Amino acid sequence: MQPSESNVIIQKPLSELIADQLKQKIWKEDIQLGERLLETELAEHYDVSRSTIREALRILESEELVVSQARKGTYVADFTDRDANEMIELRTLLESHAFEQAMPRLESEHIAKLEEIVGQMKARADEQDWNGLFELDMRFHSYVVGLCGNSRIIKIYDSLQVQIRTFLMHLDRYYSSPQAFYDEHVQLLEALVSGDVHTVNRRVREHIEYVETKLLGQQDKLEEVYSNE
Template sequence: MFIEHNQSRAIRKKPLGQFIADELRQRIWQGKFQLGEKVSETELSNEMGISRSSLREALQILEHEGLVVNKARKGTFLVEFKKADIQEINELRLHIEVPAIMKTAEIIEDHQINDLEEMIQEMKRCIASEDWFGLFAVDIAFHVFLVQLCGNSRMIRVYSIMQNQIRTVLSQLVNYYEVHKYEFCEEHEALLKAIKTRNSLKVQEVAISHINHIYHQITSTL
């Protein structure tokens, strides 16, 4: 049972609805749910050992994040990202994430660069073990870390709202990176190399190239 499996003190401190939302999010990213699929509240609440009210609270969190949508008289469905949706996400990354990383490059400290280098090493470990779920988790952590260092609270807030949509879209790239596995780390190493120069224009160039490359690979699979 879901609740019986997760009864540590730390977990119990988190609101149940948030904890359930975390679990559902992980299942989406692992491909256990299909994008566009209808959520059966009865089946899911029984399978997870939770009340339907707790499940609905979690679904409201995911709806706020843009991962599910409630359709009148039809039920709740996982969002199926169309090309127009992915284009909007890409534009947001270009307008929010790129300037944030440029600002970060100007103020980043050596120990923070070391943290980013360790994340890239973790990416390589995930690739070696073909842990794609873990790889994309490290990837989003890498980008969130860069944005959070920029010092602009509003950029950080906007990006935090969108990061789970970005992570969900990335989960569609498993097949691509199974074939082009080393390309993933090469792109992040190139971005970090640019950041080390503290040259914001160079960072802008590399970051735009990286984000647009992801966009083109995702849209080519649709």
């Protein structure tokens, strides 16, 4: 008999559970980027040993969510414009290819799953719940990438999940409303269902590169590129 999801969570080491809670605090901005994390304070807050906290911080460091500086301490990594641009470039390369490869593999149950995720996004948009939207955004994209048929692309994408989620945490400042973010996923799903490779590629690139146009003022440049395709 397979263990239930709740049992799997319970069986997680305490350090992993704390690392997960710290991630959520960072993504919800209860802990700020660049903020120092003190072992003593965290150990007292979670009522655990400092060694458990050190292990939790090592997990976050391996995921590049925190950085340790000799004789200075451990800090939440600061996500710079350069980091954002590198993430945009990498996501565009991986996802545009993975979405194209996933299209011929889409079956009715896959479409139904994506429709379910988009439906949940509508509810989160109505509630102005950006954090919930970002979690569902990751679920949507990961689900499609998982259908691409390339195990190495899937593995690389999975390894980037923490960094992608950190990248998403400030996207609300670039969108006019949660509805606009939701609408982009409706368009992505419509493009996937259409079977038009060109449309899928364009929608994926527009969705991911939208933030770059805001960061670098490249909207006119992108529109020219897309109009010439």
